[in-house]
Amino acid sequence: MTxxxxxxxxxxxxxxxxxxxxxxxIGSGQLAAVGIxxxxxxxxVLIVTNTTVAKLYLSALQAQLADKxxxxxxxxxxxxxxxxxxxxxxxxQLLENNHDRKTTLIALGGGVVGDITGFxxxxxxxxxxxxxxPTTLLSQVDSSVGGKTAVNHSLGKNMIGxxxxxxxxxxxxxSLSSLPEREFSAGMAEVIKYGLIADADFFExxxxxxxxxxxxxxxxxxxxxxxxxLNKAKVVSADETEQGIRAILNLGHTFGHAIxxxxxxxxxxxxxxxxxGMVMAxxxxxxxxxxxxxxxxxxxxxxxxxxxxxxxxxEMGVEDFNQLMYRDKKVLDGQLRLVLLRAxxxxxxTSHYSVESLQAVLSSSFSE
Numbered sequence: 001m002t003x004x005x006x007x008x009x010x011x012x013x014x015x016x017x018x019x020x021x022x023x024x025x026i027g028s029g030q031l032a033a034v035g036i037x038x039x040x041x042x043x044x045v046l047i048v049t050n051t052t053v054a055k056l057y058l059s060a061l062q063a064q065l066a067d068k069x070x071x072x073x074x075x076x077x078x079x080x081x082x083x084x085x086x087x088x089x090x091x092x093q094l095l096e097n098n099h100d101r102k103t104t105l106i107a108l109g110g111g112v113v114g115d116i117t118g119f120x121x122x123x124x125x126x127x128x129x130x131x132x133x134p135t136t137l138l139s140q141v142d143s144s145v146g147g148k149t150a151v152n153h154s155l156g157k158n159m160i161g162x163x164x165x166x167x168x169x170x171x172x173x174x175s176l177s178s179l180p181e182r183e184f185s186a187g188m189a190e191v192i193k194y195g196l197i198a199d200a201d202f203f204e205x206x207x208x209x210x211x212x213x214x215x216x217x218x219x220x221x222x223x224x225x226x227x228x229x230l231n232k233a234k235v236v237s238a239d240e241t242e243q244g245i246r247a248i249l250n251l252g253h254t255f256g257h258a259i260x261x262x263x264x265x266x267x268x269x270x271x272x273x274x275x276x277g278m279v280m281a282x283x284x285x286x287x288x289x290x291x292x293x294x295x296x297x298x299x300x301x302x303x304x305x306x307x308x309x310x311x312x313x314x315e316m317g318v319e320d321f322n323q324l325m326y327r328d329k330k331v332l333d334g335q336l337r338l339v340l341l342r343a344x345x346x347x348x349x350t351s352h353y354s355v356e357s358l359q360a361v362l363s364s365s366f367s368e
Contacts, residue, residue: 010025010026010028010030010033010222011025011026011222011226012024012025012026013026013229013230013233014233015145015165015233015236015237016233016237017165017236017237017240020147020165020240022165022166022167022168022169023168024145024168024169024171024229024233025168025171026140026225026229027172027173027222028172028174028218028222029174030170030171030172030173031057031060031061031170031172031174031175032060032064034168034170035064036061036064036065036106036131036133036170037064037065037067037068039131039167039168040065040068040104040129040131041104041129042100042102042103042104043067043068043069043102044068044069044071044097044099044100044102044103045065045069045070045071045103045104045105045106046070046072046073046090046093046097046099046103046104046105047062047071047072047073047105047108048072048073048075048105048106048107048108048113048116048117048120049072049073049074049075049107049108049109049113050074050075050076050077050109050112051074051076051077052077053077053108053109053110053113053135054072054074054108056135056175057108057135058072058074058108061106061108061133069097071093071097071099073089073090075089075112075113075116077112078112078265078266079112079152079260079265079266079269079270080264080265080266081112082112082150082151082265083151083153084151084160086116087116087119087120087123087151090116090117090120091120091123091124094120099124099128100125101125102128102129103124103128103129104167105117105121105128105129105130105131106130106131106133107130107131107132107133107134107144108133108135109134109135109136110134110135110136110139110143110183111134111136111138111142111143111144111270113139114132114134114139114143114144114149115143115148115149115150115151115158116149116150116151117130117149118130118132118147118148118149118162118166119149119150119151119160119161119162119164121149121164122149122162122164123162127164129166130164130166130167131167131168131169131170132145132166132169132170133169133170133172134169134171135172135179136175136176136179136183136187137176137179137183137184137186137187137188137190137191137225138183138187138189138270138271140171140173140176140229141187141190141191141194141224141225141228141229142190142228142249144166144169144171145169145229145232145236146232146240146246147163147164147165147236147240148163148242149161149162149164152265154261154264156257156324156328157257157260158329159327159329163240163241163242165240171225171229173218173221173222173225176216176221177216182269182307183269185271185272185306185307185308186269186270186271186272186308187271188213188271188306188308189252189271189272189274189275189278189303189306189308190228190271190274191206191224191225191228192206192275192278192302192303192306193249193251193252193278194227194228194231194232195344195345196251196278196282196299196344196345196347197231197248197251197339197341197346197347198231198235198248198345198346198347199345200343200344200345200346201345202227202345203345205227206224207298207302209224210302210305210306232249235248235249242329244349245349247330247337247339247349248339248347248348248349250330250339250349251278251281251339251341251347252274252276252277252278252279252280252281252339253274253277253328253339254277254281254325254328254330254336254338254339255276255277255280255281255312255321256270256273256274256276256277256278257273257277257324257328258316258320258321258324258325258328259273259276259277259313259316260273261324262316262320262324263313267313268309268313271308272308272309275303275306275308275310276308276309276310276311276312276365278303279299279300279303279310279311279365280312280361280362281338281339281340281341282296282299282300282341283296283361283364283365284338284340284353284357284361285340285341285342287354287360287361288340288353288354288357290340290341290342290343291341291343291344298344299344311365311366312365312366314366316366317366318359318363321362322362335351336351337351338350338351338353
């Protein structure tokens with residue numbers, strides 16, 4: 001695949017789910033250009049955002065909704081606040097301000113804001129509309145698309161939630177200019193994931209275009225986000241509620257969620273934990289014959305090029321993983337299923353792996 005980027009600065013993708021289908025708008029200036037009010041049927045809106053994002057983008061969003069009753073709740077910023085207490089604060093705000101079934105919730109922020117807002121929308125009066133306005137790379141390419149909504153529990157990540165689709169997703173790439181370098185790199189873990197699970201050409205493109213992405217090239221950014229969303233939309237359309245193929249989107253996540261739970265959601269960023277998890281899953285894939293040594297090295301080197309971790313935290317041990325991984329949503333009838341690679345760009349969800357090889361991967365990871 002060549003390095004040529006043949007894509008407009010803006011893109012439109014439709015997630016095909018019958019009467020729950022919705023558009024994804026991608027590009028520079030989309031927050032102003034799309035006109036969010038056209039997706040709002042009633043006259044009441046609750047914007048959910050956080051302390052970091054509110055200072056940057058809240059006023060611009062509010063300006064588009066001058067003809068609505070607009071209430072705002074500003075959450076603390078951090079994965080540790082994606083919990084039932086925060087969910088309750090959103091529901092309390094809705095009740096105190098007499099929001100009804102035509103109320104629309106708008107998630108303005110990263111993955112935490114999007115996940116918890118979507119879950120609140122699914123719960124309030126048994127379901128009200130919501131719109132995703134993701135402002136981080138990770139939320140733009142992953143959590144805002146597909147209708148997975150949830151909160152965390154001290155015993156496991158995203159174990160309490162619902163499948164609930166938004167009315168629209170508005171991805172304004174301008175928001176990435178204010179994103180800290182660490183947050184951007186964490187988002188790249190999910191971008192890399194799409195190349196690994198379903199799009200080998202895209203994986204190669206990412207290897208060849210890292211510098212353009214790191215320099216903030218708008219065409220490259222739009223292309224990477226669009227290609228990621230296209231890959232996710234295709235999988236979601238085929239398996240909305242994760243009964244089969246959709247689980248491949250969790251490559252590295254079983255390992256990564258164990259890391260996040262171990263750290264009580266206050267250590268690594270989600271994308272950093274997933275990055276280490278993808279290296280571990282790729283090593284196990286190599287041991288099971290899915291990847292060659294050179295392909296495994298390519299995976300590891302691309303992840304490392306974004307200053308992402310390629311091994312778990314030193315304070316974790318093998319037994320920590322063994323305990324926490326069995327609280328993963330892919331455990332069925334006591335059997336831990338993992339997402340492994342049959343080849344670059346070809347993933348499967350399987351319980352057919354060597355337990356001894358898994359333990360070897362867990363042990364060797366701490367030698368990095």
